[in-house]
Amino acid sequence: MLSTNIATIFLNSLSEIPAKLATIPPFLILVAPRRTRSQRSYRYIIPDRQIALDNKIVQLVCLKCQLTNHNSNSDNGFYSCESCFARESPSLITPETDAKIVCYCSTCLSDLHRDLGKELINHNARRIPVEQHKLNLFAVLCIEVAHYVAFVKCQKQQEQHEWLFFDSTSDRIHNEKNIPLVDRVPDFEKWIETAGKDNYFFPDLDELR
Numbered sequence: 684m685l686s687t688n689i690a691t692i693f694l695n696s697l698s699e700i701p702a703k704l705a706t707i708p709p710f711l712i713l714v715a716p717r718r719t720r721s722q723r724s725y726r727y728i729i730p731d732r733q734i735a736l737d738n739k740i741v742q743l744v745c746l747k748c749q750l751t752n753h754n755s756n757s758d759n760g761f762y763s764c765e766s767c768f769a770r771e772s773p774s775l776i777t778p779e780t781d782a783k784i785v786c787y788c789s790t791c792l793s794d795l796h797r798d799l800g801k802e803l804i805n806h807n808a809r810r811i812p813v814e815q816h817k818l819n820l821f822a823v824l825c826i827e828v829a830h831y832v833a834f835v836k837c838q839k840q841q842e843q844h845e846w847l848f849f850d851s852t853s854d855r856i857h858n859e860k861n862i863p864l865v866d867r868v869p870d871f872e873k874w875i876e877t878a879g880k881d882n883y884f885f886p887d888l889d890e891l892r
Contacts, residue, residue, distance in 0.1 A: 686727040686885060689713055690734045703742030703753075706784060707816050727885055729878045730823050736816040743811060745788040746771070747795075752813070759789035764808040767795045786811050820875075834871055846871035 716724040743752040823834045853864030
């Protein structure tokens with residue numbers, strides 16, 4: 684049975700549907716695939732520290748002509764212009780938390796700016812670099828019946844974080860009450876990096892199973 688990583692599973696799932704993201708999600712919950720309830724599809728799944736939302740994952744759509752970044756004639760890029768959006772589509776203004784990608788193709792943006800004259804100085808159009816958007820790993824959750832464990836990234840200080848391990852049933856009292864466990868895992872990110880490079884990482888895990 685092969686091993687893989689979360690980014691590969693995510694990309695393959697979008698390709699099979701097929702589908703693209705229309706927005707930058709504030710968070711994303713990904714569930715590991717299984718053939719059946721008890722049979723896994725992969726031997727091990729490595730959680731990526733980051734997933735880059737590139738053109739393979741995100742679909743940009745021009746608000747005026749509906750051209751997408753996957754059309755063969757969309758090589759000139761896509762642009763955002765808040766002033767044009769507020770003027771052309773006031774009813775579509777959404778809260779910033781929606782992270783919706785509002786954009787125009789280069790042709791439509793040129794048409795919108797053509798007759799503005801001196802007003803153009805108030806328009807700040809910028810090219811949308813899709814590849815700069817990244818999703819950072821926040822937690823890994825493993826569930827088996829009523830028992831679950833989790834690795835969670837928590838803020839330690841401003842701009843600093845640490846990984847904690849939580850076990851819902853670390854021990855039991857008189858076989859009646861569960862005793863949970865919370866512990867620091869300073870090497871969690873190192874484990875992730877090692878898993879994809881070390882040929883002995885998975886065989887060592889097999890011996891512990």
